Amino acid sequence: MSFPCLEKLEKRSKKLVEEGPEPVYSKISDKNVDMYHSGEPIFLDYGGFLPEFDIAYESWGTLNADRSNAVLIHTGLSASSHAHSTKKNPTSGWWEDFIGPDRYLDTNKYFVICTNVIGGCFGSTGPMSVDPSTGEKYATSFPVISVNDMVRAQHRLISDHFSIKKLYCSIGASMGGMQSLAYANEFSDEVVKVVSISGCAKSHPYSIAMRFCQRHVLMTDPKWNKGYYYNGVPPHTGMKLAREIATITYRSGPEWEQRFGVERADPSRQPAFCPDFLIETYLDHAGEKWCLDFDPNSFLYISKAMDLFDLGKKTRSRAVKSRHQAERRFKGENISSGELVYKPSAFCEYEHPMEENHRTRRFTPEQSKEDLVEGLSRIADKEVLVVGVESDILFPAWQQMEIFNLLREAEARKGADGSNIHHVELSKEDSYYGHDTFLLALKYVGDPVKAFLG
Amino acid sequence: MSFPCLEKLEKRSKKLVEEGPEPVYSKISDKNVDMYHSGEPIFLDYGGFLPEFDIAYESWGTLNADRSNAVLIHTGLSASSHAHSTKKNPTSGWWEDFIGPDRYLDTNKYFVICTNVIGGCFGSTGPMSVDPSTGEKYATSFPVISVNDMVRAQHRLISDHFSIKKLYCSIGASMGGMQSLAYANEFSDEVVKVVSISGCAKSHPYSIAMRFCQRHVLMTDPKWNKGYYYNGVPPHTGMKLAREIATITYRSGPEWEQRFGVERADPSRQPAFCPDFLIETYLDHAGEKWCLDFDPNSFLYISKAMDLFDLGKKTRSRAVKSRHQAERRFKGENISSGELVYKPSAFCEYEHPMEENHRTRRFTPEQSKEDLVEGLSRIADKEVLVVGVESDILFPAWQQMEIFNLLREAEARKGADGSNIHHVELSKEDSYYGHDTFLLALKYVGDPVKAFLG
Numbered sequence: 001m002s003f004p005c006l007e008k009l010e011k012r013s014k015k016l017v018e019e020g021p022e023p024v025y026s027k028i029s030d031k032n033v034d035m036y037h038s039g040e041p042i043f044l045d046y047g048g049f050l051p052e053f054d055i056a057y058e059s060w061g062t063l064n065a066d067r068s069n070a071v072l073i074h075t076g077l078s079a080s081s082h083a084h085s086t087k088k089n090p091t092s093g094w095w096e097d098f099i100g101p102d103r104y105l106d107t108n109k110y111f112v113i114c115t116n117v118i119g120g121c122f123g124s125t126g127p128m129s130v131d132p133s134t135g136e137k138y139a140t141s142f143p144v145i146s147v148n149d150m151v152r153a154q155h156r157l158i159s160d161h162f163s164i165k166k167l168y169c170s171i172g173a174s175m176g177g178m179q180s181l182a183y184a185n186e187f188s189d190e191v192v193k194v195v196s197i198s199g200c201a202k203s204h205p206y207s208i209a210m211r212f213c214q215r216h217v218l219m220t221d222p223k224w225n226k227g228y229y230y231n232g233v234p235p236h237t238g239m240k241l242a243r244e245i246a247t248i249t250y251r252s253g254p255e256w257e258q259r260f261g262v263e264r265a266d267p268s269r270q271p272a273f274c275p276d277f278l279i280e281t282y283l284d285h286a287g288e289k290w291c292l293d294f295d296p297n298s299f300l301y302i303s304k305a306m307d308l309f310d311l312g313k314k315t316r317s318r319a320v321k322s323r324h325q326a327e328r329r330f331k332g333e334n335i336s337s338g339e340l341v342y343k344p345s346a347f348c349e350y351e352h353p354m355e356e357n358h359r360t361r362r363f364t365p366e367q368s369k370e371d372l373v374e375g376l377s378r379i380a381d382k383e384v385l386v387v388g389v390e391s392d393i394l395f396p397a398w399q400q401m402e403i404f405n406l407l408r409e410a411e412a413r414k415g416a417d418g419s420n421i422h423h424v425e426l427s428k429e430d431s432y433y434g435h436d437t438f439l440l441a442l443k444y445v446g447d448p449v450k451a452f453l454g
Numbered sequence: 455m456s457f458p459c460l461e462k463l464e465k466r467s468k469k470l471v472e473e474g475p476e477p478v479y480s481k482i483s484d485k486n487v488d489m490y491h492s493g494e495p496i497f498l499d500y501g502g503f504l505p506e507f508d509i510a511y512e513s514w515g516t517l518n519a520d521r522s523n524a525v526l527i528h529t530g531l532s533a534s535s536h537a538h539s540t541k542k543n544p545t546s547g548w549w550e551d552f553i554g555p556d557r558y559l560d561t562n563k564y565f566v567i568c569t570n571v572i573g574g575c576f577g578s579t580g581p582m583s584v585d586p587s588t589g590e591k592y593a594t595s596f597p598v599i600s601v602n603d604m605v606r607a608q609h610r611l612i613s614d615h616f617s618i619k620k621l622y623c624s625i626g627a628s629m630g631g632m633q634s635l636a637y638a639n640e641f642s643d644e645v646v647k648v649v650s651i652s653g654c655a656k657s658h659p660y661s662i663a664m665r666f667c668q669r670h671v672l673m674t675d676p677k678w679n680k681g682y683y684y685n686g687v688p689p690h691t692g693m694k695l696a697r698e699i700a701t702i703t704y705r706s707g708p709e710w711e712q713r714f715g716v717e718r719a720d721p722s723r724q725p726a727f728c729p730d731f732l733i734e735t736y737l738d739h740a741g742e743k744w745c746l747d748f749d750p751n752s753f754l755y756i757s758k759a760m761d762l763f764d765l766g767k768k769t770r771s772r773a774v775k776s777r778h779q780a781e782r783r784f785k786g787e788n789i790s791s792g793e794l795v796y797k798p799s800a801f802c803e804y805e806h807p808m809e810e811n812h813r814t815r816r817f818t819p820e821q822s823k824e825d826l827v828e829g830l831s832r833i834a835d836k837e838v839l840v841v842g843v844e845s846d847i848l849f850p851a852w853q854q855m856e857i858f859n860l861l862r863e864a865e866a867r868k869g870a871d872g873s874n875i876h877h878v879e880l881s882k883e884d885s886y887y888g889h890d891t892f893l894l895a896l897k898y899v900g901d902p903v904k905a906f907l908g
Contacts (some may be wrong), residue, residue, distance in 0.1 A: 363715065
């Protein structure tokens, strides 16, 4: 049996060696985005800090005189700020037809901004940035970041650079939906409207499991080298495998059934372990396209941030304490181990072997729900639109319904009727595209968004 | 950041080198199973053949005088013939409480047999067996096998060794459910009753996608070495990763939500990329337990056989032709390339790059359905029980309903009422265990099976 798919990977490694050690995945430069530099440190939810940082961003439309028409778009894991073409970068953006004059996000009315998250590889500070304290790239010495950290970095741009006191709308899908809620959660008085599409209030075990496998296949690629690959060949095989797994969660069975069915790409040949069925060639292709397009360490940090996402009150209380410790650490203060919110060494199964049926959750599902109601009460008085997609298996429709119910419950406790909280669910007939619906079924997502924005 | 989970993998590699190159995953020997040897060749659905082969099996209860009380259990991908303890092997089997006197499979009434599939690593002929034509282990020179090949090998044992003319029942879950239907499909007059639990009539794209990723992570482990690792360290990392991904498909969200929730194993430590959340330690543990317990090549061949499973008429016609060619090949006849059912070289995306939105299915879903109705008409006059599980994401409940509907349709075309076809679906309240329900919710699966067997 021959394995041309493996030979292809070896060939790429060789080619990358010949081409030299420059990372090839950074597609954004200061030539095609705007840059904001914050010389002030940012203190992070899990106890780290960045002494200074950059935010790369793009914008469309015009900020009005009273700075009241800003719409901030938050990105998903792998998307850049290039949601729409610009003068600096005329290539199509990932939401090209969603944004523009008279579009769903109407640039005649709104000043639309999209930023690159910290931790990423599209110009904002991330693992491939240089750590000013060492002069070397951060790699895996980059601190663990949270989705809330991402939006607090964005806020610096919104408030310090643009002097915007209140966003008209915070909007995003997928991890962008998480950020959209997180922004309102962090800056409760600085947002009028919130749109969360295929997001969640807290991750769920299946999605963590799928992301864990993606990270694990990347980390076991010998080329990953514990994150220190910047002078060598990047772990393109691990990235390809990770993307193949991720792609399964982005699309859906019904679409694949229609598009590929269970047919082999070339039924006249003997079955093979290399891509063989149409669905396999599709996954392989998705992996191929991405494996050199994104910094592997950025992928790990952002993927992990999604797992950690939790708008519950407990997580927030802990984060506030932890940021305070980070600040003290930044100022050179010593923190006694008894005080520490997070012990610095990494937890790992290696140290604490799992005994099956032994380790189970400490809090009941009811306690977890209660914690989320309390946490979300910071958002519940805003105008909120939650959009869910029935065919989504990564951020399932029940998670959207959960956000809606939690917000309504939080409002009810304040004696309010909750009519400011809106929920729309796209059926399988509206879209069978699964999690990627926000990129593909623009009309079904856009119509309720446009109506909501007014 | 430290990565003890990676150090653990390196440590295992070193230990395996020190312990010597013997494969450690063969747990079955002729001491604890019965062996049947067929000196006659078996010709395979995709054009290969085995000149001779072994079947390792176990049995419980007593074959009656007219040999009419045999129940053949078919195994899932990773299970062995050890469904229940025996005198030779008193350890608990994987269906220990399902089989026995007065149990769901009542050994007072039935002679229960369970075999190890060809292609596997539990004593029946597979990739780690010696190819008599070379004196070397087959490795990836082992021919591609199908689920139907597996049951035709079993049939040799049933018919030639036990002289059983007709099975009372063919039963299995998961790939065992596939085999159970395949047995009735291959030997239409030699089965009275058929039970398929969480099986299917044909694989579906999501399940193929998930198995493809498992195989792909294994094949990219450098230690896999294109299948030739038998004298070295086996690809335990690839196997671990593959099992982590597989485990996601075996269990389900609702169970994990109850059991693990979204809680970290040690919330006092900083988040880590090594297993961190409870669900991650669970997956890691599942991978650890399995990574040296199964021959990696066996995993690839059996996993691929599941993808290829298709009871449609077209696939069968092609297989019959292809087996005939294998027979001619065995006899030393030359086959002209124009005659070939399958061209021997492996198809791979490498040779035919996929263009997005270009390659799509050739047959419509309606044509595919029609093909299955025609194929299943060979089974439709048997007493059939199909058991589905609502929480199963790998072999979803709709696939069980599909088998039921296809069989009923096939019967209707013969003018029969189809009352011989039965279907039971376990709700999420009955079992939230997902695909593994047949191992865990014995009563809910066993009661309808027992009633059906009579």
